[in-house]
Amino acid sequence: MISKLKTSHIWSRRLFIISFLLPTLALFALFTVYPLIQGLYLSFFDWSGGSETMNFIGLDNYRELLADDIIPIALKNDYFLVFWKVILIMLFAVFFAVALTRLKLKEYGFYRIVFFFPNIISVVVIGVMWSFIYNPTLGFLNKFLSLFTSSPVDTNWLGSPKLAIWSLLPPSVWAGIGFYMLLIIASILAIPSTLYEAASIDGASQWRQFTTITMPLVWEQFKTSVIHIVITTLNGSFIIVKLMTEGGPDNQTQVLGYYLYQMGFKQFHLSYGATIGVLILIVSLITTLILHRVLSRETIEM
Amino acid sequence: MKKTMTGVLVLLMAMLSLAACGGNDKPNPTAAPAAPTKTNEVKATEAPSAEPKISGDFEIQYFVGGYGDGWWKEVIGEFSAMYPELNIKESAGSQINEQMKPRWIQGNPPDVVYIDGAGSNETQMVLDDQLMDITEWIKGAKNVDGEPLVDGLIAPPQDYDGKHYTIPLVFGSWGTFYDQKLFTDKGWQVPTDWDSFLAVSEQIKAAGTHPYIHTGKYPYYIVGGLLNSGFVAANGYDPQILKDQEAAKENSFNNDAVRSTLNKLVDMRDKGFFDNASFGMNHTDSQMLFLQHNDAMIPNGLWLENEMSKDVPEGFKFGFIPSVMQEAGGKYVAIPYTSNIAIAKKAKNPEAAKAFIEFIFTKQAAVRWAELTGALMNVKADLESSGASDVVKTAMNYFNGGDTIVAPVFKLSADMEQAENDATIALLQGTITPDEFIDRMEKAAAKERK
Numbered sequence: 001m002i003s004k005l006k007t008s009h010i011w012s013r014r015l016f017i018i019s020f021l022l023p024t025l026a027l028f029a030l031f032t033v034y035p036l037i038q039g040l041y042l043s044f045f046d047w048s049g050g051s052e053t054m055n056f057i058g059l060d061n062y063r064e065l066l067a068d069d070i071i072p073i074a075l076k077n078d079y080f081l082v083f084w085k086v087i088l089i090m091l092f093a094v095f096f097a098v099a100l101t102r103l104k105l106k107e108y109g110f111y112r113i114v115f116f117f118p119n120i121i122s123v124v125v126i127g128v129m130w131s132f133i134y135n136p137t138l139g140f141l142n143k144f145l146s147l148f149t150s151s152p153v154d155t156n157w158l159g160s161p162k163l164a165i166w167s168l169l170p171p172s173v174w175a176g177i178g179f180y181m182l183l184i185i186a187s188i189l190a191i192p193s194t195l196y197e198a199a200s201i202d203g204a205s206q207w208r209q210f211t212t213i214t215m216p217l218v219w220e221q222f223k224t225s226v227i228h229i230v231i232t233t234l235n236g237s238f239i240i241v242k243l244m245t246e247g248g249p250d251n252q253t254q255v256l257g258y259y260l261y262q263m264g265f266k267q268f269h270l271s272y273g274a275t276i277g278v279l280i281l282i283v284s285l286i287t288t289l290i291l292h293r294v295l296s297r298e299t300i301e302m
Numbered sequence: 303m304k305k306t307m308t309g310v311l312v313l314l315m316a317m318l319s320l321a322a323c324g325g326n327d328k329p330n331p332t333a334a335p336a337a338p339t340k341t342n343e344v345k346a347t348e349a350p351s352a353e354p355k356i357s358g359d360f361e362i363q364y365f366v367g368g369y370g371d372g373w374w375k376e377v378i379g380e381f382s383a384m385y386p387e388l389n390i391k392e393s394a395g396s397q398i399n400e401q402m403k404p405r406w407i408q409g410n411p412p413d414v415v416y417i418d419g420a421g422s423n424e425t426q427m428v429l430d431d432q433l434m435d436i437t438e439w440i441k442g443a444k445n446v447d448g449e450p451l452v453d454g455l456i457a458p459p460q461d462y463d464g465k466h467y468t469i470p471l472v473f474g475s476w477g478t479f480y481d482q483k484l485f486t487d488k489g490w491q492v493p494t495d496w497d498s499f500l501a502v503s504e505q506i507k508a509a510g511t512h513p514y515i516h517t518g519k520y521p522y523y524i525v526g527g528l529l530n531s532g533f534v535a536a537n538g539y540d541p542q543i544l545k546d547q548e549a550a551k552e553n554s555f556n557n558d559a560v561r562s563t564l565n566k567l568v569d570m571r572d573k574g575f576f577d578n579a580s581f582g583m584n585h586t587d588s589q590m591l592f593l594q595h596n597d598a599m600i601p602n603g604l605w606l607e608n609e610m611s612k613d614v615p616e617g618f619k620f621g622f623i624p625s626v627m628q629e630a631g632g633k634y635v636a637i638p639y640t641s642n643i644a645i646a647k648k649a650k651n652p653e654a655a656k657a658f659i660e661f662i663f664t665k666q667a668a669v670r671w672a673e674l675t676g677a678l679m680n681v682k683a684d685l686e687s688s689g690a691s692d693v694v695k696t697a698m699n700y701f702n703g704g705d706t707i708v709a710p711v712f713k714l715s716a717d718m719e720q721a722e723n724d725a726t727i728a729l730l731q732g733t734i735t736p737d738e739f740i741d742r743m744e745k746a747a748a749k750e751r752k
Contacts, residue, residue: 051430052409136579137591159518159581161731246519249581250728267716268426 036281042274049270061275071276074254075283077165081255082233082287084169086226089176093225096177097184098210102196112185116178123175127243130171134158134244158245161252168253172233172240180225187221188214223295227288234284256280357387360654361412363402364394365419368609369472369675376670381661388654406432411646413655416471418641424460424468425713427644433467434645439656440466445663454663454681456701457640457711469659470640470711472671473680474604475624475697476526477636481598482621484511490598492621496566499626503575506598512577514570515597517585518730521723527601529726531635532563532627534709539633541709548712550750555743564729564736566627571730581731593618603639607693608676620693624700634706636697640680721746 043061047054065071096115100108118126133140134157145153157167191213199209215222238257241247247254247262256276264273364374371394382390393402393412399421405411411432417424427433440459443451452458456473459466485492488509493499503513516524530544537543537559546554570576577597580588589610592600600606607620624636643662645655663681671679672690678698685698700706714722725742728734734742 048426048430050403050406050426050432052407052432131584135587136583137577137596138587154578156578156581159579159583161733164582245582248519248521248724248727249731250724250733262720265421267720268423 039274039277042271043278045271047271048268049264049273050268054271061272064272065275065279070251070254070259071256071279073251074256074259077253078234078237078255078283080165081168081172081237082230085172085176085233086229088169088173089180089229090222090226092173092177093180093184094222097181097188098214100181101185101188102206102209102214112182115181118175119178121175123239124243126171126175127240131158131244134167159249161249164245164249164253168237168240168244171244172237176229180229183221183225184218187218191217219297226295227291230287230291231284234280234287256283355387356385356654356657358651358654359389359391360414360651360658361391361393362414362416362658363398363412364392364416365398365422366394366396367419368605369677372674373667373671376674377662377667381658384661385654385657406646409648411648413649413651414643414645414658416641416643417468418472423716424642424644425462425715428462428467432647434647434649434652434655435465435467436469436645437464437466440469443656443660445660447664449664451660451663454665456678456680456682457638457708460640460642460711460713468642468644469663470680471643471662472641473678474639475636475701475708476523476530476601476603476639477622477624477697478527478626479592479600479602479606479693480621480623481592481595482619483617484595484598485621493623493626495628495630495632496626497630500569500573503570503573503599507573507575511595512579512597513575514599515577515583515588515591516580516601517583517588518581518727519584521726522719523585523603524601524730525722525726526603526637526639528627529563529567530637530709531625532566533559534635534637534707535625535628535632536560536562539628539635539707541635541707544637544709544712547718547747548714550715550718550747552747552751553744554747555740560740560743561736563627564739567729568736571732576730581727589613604694604697605677607691611676622693622696622700624697624706634700636701636706636708638708638711640711715750718743718746718750 042054044056044058045054046057046060096111099105100111105111132138136142136154136156136159139157141157142153142155145155155163158164195213196209199213204212235257237255238261241253241255241258242261245253247258256279260273260276260280263276264270362374362378364371366374374392374394378390378392382388391412395401396419399419402412402415403421415427415433417427424433436459440452445451445454451469455470457470459469480492484490488506490502490505491498493502506513516527533543533547534541537557543554543557543559577591579591588597588600589602589606590613591597593610593613593615604622607614624634628635643659645652645659649655665681665683668679668681668683669685669688671677672683672685672688672694676691676694678685678690678694685695690698701708713719721742725734725739729736729739
């Protein structure tokens with residue numbers, strides 16, 4: 001009798017859990033696993049993206065990928081953006097978060113909105129807006145810089161082989177700060193103020209409080225933010241490149257995401273584009289795993 | 303007896319709906335209602351009796367971009383009036399190429415497709431085996447006015463290994479546009495050859511204006527408007543070099559014609575004739591700088607005037623020269639571009655598709671195209687009296703004159719075009735030499751041949 005009750009209890013418990021898991025699993029399979037496998041499947045074919053037939057070519061797309069001169073440039077640019085975006089966004093986000101919470105500014109609410117503002121603007125608008133700012137003849141940046149020089153500045157920010165990739169950084173960083181700042185603010189606000197009070201009484205400076213209290217306690221949030229920046233950059237720098245340079249001049253701002261698009265839809269090698277997609281997936285996975293290792297520290301309990 | 307009765311009935315119905323159509327046309331301010339209606343009546347009496355019955359569903363896919371859809375609505379209206387039993391479906395819009403793509407892949411395409419705009423490429427459609435082989439049909443095809451269709455074309459149907467799949471509908475030319483007002487005001491001579499081009503560029507530069515701007519984001523503008531005509535001129539005015547490049551033949555880039563043309567480009571670069579703003583700039587921005595008298599010359603296509611019509615400042619005048627890289631005393635070289643129309647290989651109503659093509663390739667349709675779009679349709683027609691733009695008329699005079707060689711229509715494969723775009727920008731930025739340019743292109747061609 002007792003065992004019967006127990007089994008029915010176990011069953012209803014299982015049913016309860018399954019009722020949550022199954023729909024999620026189904027949706028995950030439909031919208032994530034299936035396209036993933038489809039993309040992988042496509043990468044073994046030669047398909048333009050427009051014909052009714054596909055030719056199976058085995059690993060030829062992958063061989064071509066290895067021999068492609070543009071792939072290393074794109075990879076290098078991807079990691080260039082990852083590296084600088086992580087450093088700059090996290091530096092600014094943490095700085096502003098600490099400044100807004102710990103320095104007890106009166107205009108806290110105002111600044112929080114101002115910094116978050118770029119996040120609610122569409123990336124398309126950001127890209128177009130910054131293209132105008134960078135315009136060598138009519139743009140704001142050169143006009144502004146010309147105020148301080150004797151002859152007018154005519155630097156071509158997006159068109160010069162050396163400057164172009166650097167010029168993509170300010171819009172991406174500017175657009176990213178607000179979101180990560182909010183994440184860090186939330187986790188700073190969760191730290192009990194008694195910790196800071198005790199530290200002040202013991203004579204710890206603001207910097208000391210930051211390094212020994214704030215950073216260790218927001219580390220989990222910090223780590224999540226870094227990994228999120230890395231993943232979104234590897235998968236999403238396509239948009240900013242498409243809007244501002246289309247990979248030019250001469251592939252100097254080429255990134256894997258845009259190269260996928262260019263190959264798949266502009267040069268009519270959709271299956272090769274899928275192969276680049278597989279490469280992006282592998283690269284993102286490896287990078288995330290490495291970062292997990294590098295950034296993992298013992299979780300500090302409050 | 304019965305047959306003639308039906309014939310008369312069809313004819314009557316056609317006339318009736320034509321009358322209705324004429325009424326519909328009137329609100330169009332630029333339309334000349336008298337002329338088209340008249341010719342259509344003549345057509346209506348001949349066509350139905352001569353051809354197999356045209357009926358059923360008929361679908362046309364056309365991209366709507368800079369040329370608008372006024373012309374399409376008009377000809378489709380007239381066509382529908384001529385064949386009232388035909389149920390015409392228009393699949394049109396600025397995103398139509400993307401929207402229709404799944405249907406092409408699934409083997410359920412429209413009957414007729416006008417290939418233009420982003421996401422379309424006729425060479426790719428031929429490679430993908432989606433277009434009907436019209437080689438035999440086009441030879442004998444006559445338009446509704448009874449004239450042989452091919453004879454009336456400016457640019458003949460493009461050749462794909464001896465076969466035809468497409469017919470150019472829009473014809474235009476690349477070339478150098480210059481700021482005519484600025485040239486007149488400052489007393490600069492319009493260049494007629496390479497030496498005078500260099501001389502006037504020097505003058506323009508000395509006057510504090512940038513001689514030449516182009517869109518560095520889309521390098522095919524400078525390739526089409528400057529380089530390709532240079533290749534032909536340096537090749538003893540033999541445009542075969544472009545067809546060889548299209549066919550990805552060995553040494554179609556590694557030759558003296560290409561090398562000397564690239565050296566001319568390097569010469570321009572080193573003399574500082576290019577506006578530094580060109581790099582990374584999109585076509586609209588570069589055209590705006592040209593319109594604001596910031597730059598004196600720009601490589602572009604004949605659509606420029608129409609495209610920028612809303613932004614042309616008061617008193618601005620466009621000047622057009624087909625090419626500038628020829629020797630003194632040489633000929634002009636016009637590099638054409640076309641947008642094509644084709645019948646789908648899996649068209650469900652090929653008879654109606656053929657009838658439609660025969661219907662639109664007429665002189666009066668060409669005049670209407672010029673009037674409604676400001677551009678040229680690919681049919682020889684007298685435009686002097688029409689409402690076509692001055693630039694288009696000037697260009698037409700160049701094409702008809704004896705001093706101009708009109709190169710055949712050609713298009714590099716998407717891969718080679720991308721390679722040429724990249725190499726051109728790299729050469730203009732001085733990151734590669736002409737020999738490296740040639741090397742890159744020969745490699746791209748070799749890859750294409752595989």
